[in-house]
Amino acid sequence: MKLPAQQLSLTLNTGDPIPQLGLGVFKVDDDECERVVLDALEVGYRHIDTAMIYRNEAAVGRAIARSGVARDELFVTTKLWNSDQGKDTTPDALATSLELLGLDYVDLYLIHWPAPLRDVYVETWLAMEDLYGQGLAKAIGVSNFEPDHLERILEAGSIVPAINQVELHPAFQQRKVRGFQEPLGIVTEAWGPLGQGKYELSELEGLEQIAQNHGKSIQQIVLRWHLQEGVVVFPKTVQKKRMVENLSVFDFELSSDDMAAIKAMDADKRVGTHPEDGNW
């Protein structure tokens, strides 16, 4: 895929590129989401992260259709909800998502949560492999998987997930999960990259100073840190001004001292649900 100048991409284990920075649309209502995605595409975003459970896939689809951006210049991710997990239900769920999105394929399809109490994520993974084989998802992966969940699908399946999307921000850096998956070629995606606004980034000691040194906002520093960590990131905002701000992170570089200082901010501070508990 062709990315606007300066933007970065990583290569997935499928051989395809993924734009390293995109827009997430969690908690964006369907009525607002079309405008939000249109704004994002207009200012240069080419990667959109949605999910069936966000109930805004139709709006994402309308925005894509109206935008005039060529399909092969876009990277679209959606996710399979827990209640749709299973051998027979997974293909139907993707078919529904594709219809809502108005697309023939998604660039990435993820199992949203392992939902261990349901205990069907292994057979679900095998169904995901079939969807990949049919070209309906150009890459498949998981979200909120811990190493023991990954181990089970690696053992049963024949495809290594391209992605594991997990909660990840300066106060919760997921070193254990990343240490397990990254050597296997599984790319890490960060959800809640700004901590979901659930704590003040300015309270992280030293972050404000790094922002001042670079003449950037704290949010831009955090997003740049994700990029230099080799992580894929898609901050959510409904504000066009912030979309531009969050995308303006390709024109500076954090030093190794900056990177080390942010690494030291890890406080094992999870702000979302633990994967073992996401059994809705």
Ligand SMILES: NC(=O)c1ccc[n+]([C@@H]2O[C@H](COP(=O)([O-])OP(=O)(O)OC[C@H]3O[C@@H](n4cnc5c(N)ncnc54)[C@H](OP(=O)(O)O)[C@@H]3O)[C@@H](O)[C@H]2O)c1
């Ligand atoms: N796989 C999963 O289980 C999972 C879970 C959660 C999220 N996700 C994905 O990850 C994406 C991002 O995570 P998230 O939405 O939870 O949290 P986030 O991106 O860390 O934070 C979003 C919050 O930050 C604000 N914000 C964004 N840019 C800002 C800026 N430049 N300055 C100040 N505030 C700013 C937003 O407010 P405004 O909108 O008002 O600007 C919003 O309140 C989601 O949208 C979704 O696609 C996945």
